Amino acid sequence: MAHKNNHSVNLLTCFLLLLVFTAAEIVLYEVWRQTGFVPKLVLVFLIFVFTIPKAAIVMIYFMHLKFEKPLLIMLALAPFVTVAILVLVTLTDSQTLAYRIYTSASDLSTFKIIHHHGDEEEHSSGSHNNAHGVHDESNVDAEKE
Amino acid sequence: MTHAPVNANHSPDHGHDESGPLMAHGSILQTQITNGKICMWLFLGSEIMFFTGLIGAYIVLRFGQGPGNWPSPDKTLNVPLTAINTFFLICSSVTLVWALQSFQREQPAKGNLGLLATTLIGALFVGVQAYEYIELLGAGMAPDTNLFGSCFYVMTGFHGFHVLVGVLSLAWLTVMGFLGKFGPTYSQYAPIEMTGLYWHFVDLVWIILFAIVYLM
Structure with a gap:
């Protein structure tokens, strides 16, 4: 075994750090929701500033990666390379998809985005079925009509 | 020689x-x-890609709708309740590490207590998630309500299934623990370590999912 019994983790420190980061995320989100002090994209970035250390604490200390052989650490980290590729490529692709939706929407006079009161609800059929139902910002019940 | x-x-x-x-x-x-550890990490690597696939689908579907066309999670989901649930899952990871350390330090009574606590807290997480689902379904948010509903139920549902599998494994470990099957040598505590890797991974996935699904 790569780790022996003396490789103990300072549990209390890890626990407190995880709690503090989680609380910070929620407070940050709540303050943003009520004040909107930064754009959404900045909020996403700030939340990841807290989320990534949390994930790292779990992997390094709880999953004992700190005490493992280099080979196992490489094995554990390898998937994150593919994760990075997948997420980055997907983000690029999603921008293309968004562009396509809006371009085609402007071409079709029958397509209108539903607003809060659902008074404009005419849709084109076909390719926009997937978009149906996500336009209402606040009230999921309104989707049932 | x-x-x-x-x-x-x-x-x-x-x-x-x-x-x-x-x-x-x-x-x-x-x-x-050890072979067990290599196999577990390979399995976890495939699990990482599994959840990344789901997150990738979420990214495509959400960004694909353009700004302002996605339901705001805080108006649909119960964020405070889930924050408490996140706290539960973090606690369960801590108690499991404590259980493993206790067995390694030849303190099986504490180890058994840690396993029992982990199992119960894990079950609590599943229970709270089930309650959340019932509330959401009652409020009219079903998997077929909209794209957000589909994404939400698929991502949290698969994670909940993983937690359920973990809870069942932990329950089995707890029974074995109280039967005196675990001890301070590696072969005696390896099952706890392997299950622990899986359990901490499930915790890790939830940390990411909570941020992506509930807070963004």
Whole structure:
């Protein structure tokens, strides 16, 4: 075994750090929701500033990666390379998809985005079925009509 | 000893317990890592990609709708309740590490208590998630309500299924613990360590999912 019994983790420190980061995320989100002090994209970035250390604490200390052989650490980290590729490529692709939706929407006079009161609800059929139902910002019940 | 076997230079100071099944396997002697741990990390690697696939689908569907066309999670989901649930899952990871350390330090009573606590807290997480689902379904948010509903139920549902599997494994470990099956040598606590890797991974996935699904 790569780790022996003396490789103990300072549990209390890890626990407190995880709690503090989680609380910070929620407070940050709540303050943003009520004040909107930064754009959404900045909020996403700030939340990841807290989320990534949390994930790292779990992997390094709880999953004992700190005490493992280099080979196992490489094995554990390898998937994150593919994760990075997948997420980055997907983000690029999603921008293309968004562009396509809006371009085609402007071409079709029958397509209108539903607003809060659902008074404009005419849709084109076909390719926009997937978009149906996500336009209402606040009230999921309104989707049932 | 001109033809010494490959494993002749292997000694206990490499970190292996003599009592484990490790000495018999060639791969151990070359990598110094147990087969179980390699297999578990390979499995977790595939699990990472599984959840990344779901997150990738979420990214495509959400960004594809353009700004302002996605339901705001805080108006649909119960964020405070889930924050408490996140706290539960973090606690369960801590109690499991404590249980493993207790067995390693020859304190099986504390170890058993840790396993029992982990199982109960894990079950609590599943219970709160079930309650959340019932509330959401009652409020009219079903998997077929909209794209957000589909994404939400698929992502949290698969994670909840993983937690459920973990809870069942932990319950089994708890029973074995109270039967006195675990001890301070590696072969005696390896099942806890393997299950622990899986459980911490489930915790890790939730940390990411909570941020992505509930807070963004």
